[in-house]
Amino acid sequence: MSDLSFFHEPRSVAVIGASSDPEKIGGRPIKYMLERGFTGRLYPINPSRDRIQGIQAYPDLDSLDEAPDVAIIAVSGASAVAQVVRCAEVGVKGCVIMASGFGETGDAQGLAWQSEMLDAAARSGMRIVGPNSQGLADFASGSILSFSTLFTEQPPQDGSIAIVSQSGALCSVPYGLLREAGLGVRYAHATGNDIDVTAAELAVEVLKDPEVRLLLLYLEGISDLEPLAEVARVALEADVPVVALKGGRSEAGQKAAASHTGALATEEAVVDVFLEKHGIWRARSTGDLVAAAPLYLRRERPRGDEIAIVSNSGAICVLAADAAGEEGLPLTVLSAETRADLTAALPSFASVENPIDVTAALLTDSSLFGKVLPILGRDGGVDACVVGIPVAGKGYDVERFARDVAAFEADTDIPVVMVVPQSSIARVFRERGILVFPDEAQAIRGLAQYLRHHALIERARARRVDPGGRAHPDGPAVTLNEAESLDLLERIGVPTVGRVLVGSSDEVPAALERLESERLVVKGCSSAITHKSELGLVRVNVDRDDVVRTTEEMIAILDGEGVATDGVIIAEMVKGRHEGMLGARHDPVFGPVVMVGAGGIYVESMPDVRLLLPPFSFEEAKAAIGELRIAAVLGGVRGAPAVDVDAWAEAAVRLGEAMLDPALGIRELDVNPLMLLEAVDGRGGAVAVDGVVVRSAAAAS
Template identity: 35%
Template structure:
């Protein structure tokens, strides 16, 4: 057993804000991987202790060199390991003996190289777990804290320029992507505080690091690039922390195609989760997914702000009619509303704008801005006072000499910093440095109007959705109601498929099933036949038969007792099951309605995922389904229903009555509660079809199939 490092379990300051740093394998060559961190630390003015370790040298880059990590003081905050993979494990063990708080492994040759490397990396994970020493990497490019100037990376991103400390954090499994994002935004006027490349993540990973960094009062937004997700609960905790602190997290997660998943796995040595599930989980827990590095970088300009918008109503003010129209199209495409101004606003705009200008939304002040240099400045406060407007977008064409640029900028900056509405600028062909000046003064500004609208739309979506409560249901324990527990105890099986009767019985406490009649012989069928309301359906009932129709185990539209007895004997004579096991289920024949499928998918990373789909051929041919993460609210259920391709049929078309969407939504909510309460024993659930009847008549579960993973007794904590 390795010695435990003396540090708090969730205190990551040893590698994010180190005061003492050692480099094993340190080089005199500042251009090499093992030499560049020393050069950065010296050049940028790191004030802590630096310990180069290399037995070949007396001094390295002007600093005293040490033969071994054993020659250093105990309790070093951070040790960088930049040596061959074969020597990493031995050096880690020495670090543990020296009570090193954290290690960062630049070395490659681990899980990204295949099975042999994966075994070696597993040793690293075991050392971290047993010792309590934090380990970043292997195969990583390091970490930078721009505030305390601990630039412990070999990335070329820091070769040139000065450090601009800011309120964002860039965290990436890929060092190259982290460098791209940093280079894209280091000169945009906003700055960053943390930069990290985590590589293969044998121990420390991005979700844990991000959750910790969100607590930093200097940080307002976290930007993440990750190719794999190993622990779903950590992503969920990150989402909850983001919600709790009202600090957004932007996530770029590639791997939508099978080829991309394979490439990501070879890069970091990790398996990728199914993308459609990842997308839904991120959305459910309030993490903002972006599509590319441009969005990951550009969105931070607006997401770093503390100002939150209350809605999606946009006013556009431009000196170019064409630019204004293009921005309108993009706003409509992305779900923003081009709001109608109040009558008071229209009247006030009419009084200040030239007669040929538009005072409707979007407002085009035209080239008259050259003659009346205060047009934009005069229109802005009118829009700031319009109660219908949440967001004001400026679309500025090339504005050069002849315009009062400084005055225009000052008025926009003052409005953004002193008013309630969000003000953003798209400035096409701007003068050098002007966009950056806006961003330095908390006005999100972009040279690309499309990126401007995309960023604002994403931010508006985040603000509007951020009011949703996130409950912690991610537990692997089993809990159930007493009635349900009693029923589970009566089941003859505790793993595998249940019969339809048992499936419906288990489900009945959450979703009303209706009358079920279970018969084991002809005498019981004959007895129950006189009590039925015809027509009815007769089905074979067995855990061994999941696809009843295919074996002739279903008889529909039975009109009377005689037909029922004939159907029973016909089905029994097919010898589908041994006579001792033969049972039938008799239920009402449900009237025609719209078919919906409701199911449970057990994702290996994130746990239970609910699927709502159009029934019949629609799910197979049109792939008409939506995923939901339990717990599901009525609002989320209705949204999923309305987003189905076939949803217009539920609302009634061509004179047909609308279906009972309200009851369907409630059934989805109840189903999510059922899934959560029984998560520990459920492997699969398929309710297909559920018939949605006309409005006011409810829904009917026609068929149900449940597969258990474990017994309730085993999981009853």
């Protein structure tokens, strides 16, 4: 990634297509920079004007005494292409192209124009933001290379939050919400088509600013993994939380993203795992993107996720406790000392258990919050507080409430969120920098995000994070038959069922001597058939005396299907307490992906899976298994014994290592079922009884 600082502090900016009308696209950047005190040189370019918005205008770039650091391209179509080419020729460092109608349309002409601009930029080393870009804004330096109308509707205020978005609207909307909440924004960057400078590159650039304490990202596609991994790495080093909103979670959303920016939509479950592994919180809506912003700006970091709830309403206490349960936030079990102190501070009829209902006594005793919160602050089990005031107004000393809450936050490292539905009352708290939500569900969700995100960040710091993006195995692929697949699984360290491959019924007696089980499984083997049970090619619980006949039947079925026959597998009968599965594949963007999940015949119709990105640890694999719905029964229920989850996790780790080995050339792999055996003294095993592997032909040979 090259230095992009000239976009933030350019010594000079040319606006090509400059307008005297400050409300037009070619006029707004000039207006904003004049208003924000931009100290560099401004060059409006317009052949039909001598002066624009009070400053000298120029007919073209060649009329300037210098090559500007940055050029804003506010003309469209072929004119935009010609101006970009000329910018590259005269030595401009970077262009911001606001025009649309290029690669995002899928039109051949638009794609050809993009290529022409990129070629010109590559020859000179010029960098391009856009096209189809709303522009970049640095409110600290006054470099407003943007035409966003929100900067007029919500006047800028410098702050510690950076927004980088592939969409103009999803840059403006978070900006507007943050400013409406009274929060300052330092950077508001909307990149557009990302044909050269990417949102990830700009994110790394803003993270170099030591004043940035929160980065908000909006992504419509991820076509190159390493820049986003670099964002995460730099953010972790700078101790800056990153919250990302990515469009395209649904099939319709993926199509819309492609038509908007031409972005590559990737499998959303893999995106989730990648972001989580790198300590990036994935928001699910614009509201979620900004909801917890004030909490992130705190200098102190949360110490845990146990919360205390305080309100003058019993109903709010109940509803907030319900919301906490749904979000998985535990309520602190208050110490005996804390409860004794609360008993002394509160009316006799108030609750001193968590949630704490101070009752309507708050109306006559305005000191109650000021008494209760410090007591909770001294309880080492309280990591955060939720304070609810459903009704207030005349007769309530709201100013004192706000003063006491603000003092508590200032004196402790414990974050507080308020539940205040009345806008006039909420304003009093917001003016003191306290985060306020209109209802308990939103308050708990915002607090949960903040607390869980910091736990995510600490896990990302602790693990060895691989940048990912491994190259997909090249060349043609071959599908191994089941015998070959099981052999490869055994080779990479995944336990497999005892088995023998025979070519005819004459080989059965020798095979039976090598197998100990009294009951056996007999399966036809052919790389041309993956769903054998549908053709009657799987027989289970076969008596040893019936194996010869069953083998002959398998060969007859294979011959009847007209497929290449690789033989018949005779395997020991393994019955697990539960059935799991393992899978793996190469994602075109994220590289190798490993899947753990519930196995059996319903794996496709009722999927219960979690994904892992290699390399991952045994602990991470076990945690992923623990998140499955089936996990509730793996430890044993109603007298049933537990299964060996550790063996499953170990097999997943071995598979992850194998997917990173280019010599193996594994493209896809499926183990279903993986028999999970009863754990005796903690161990029992996990055994693959069926498997399909697709490898690169070069590796297979």
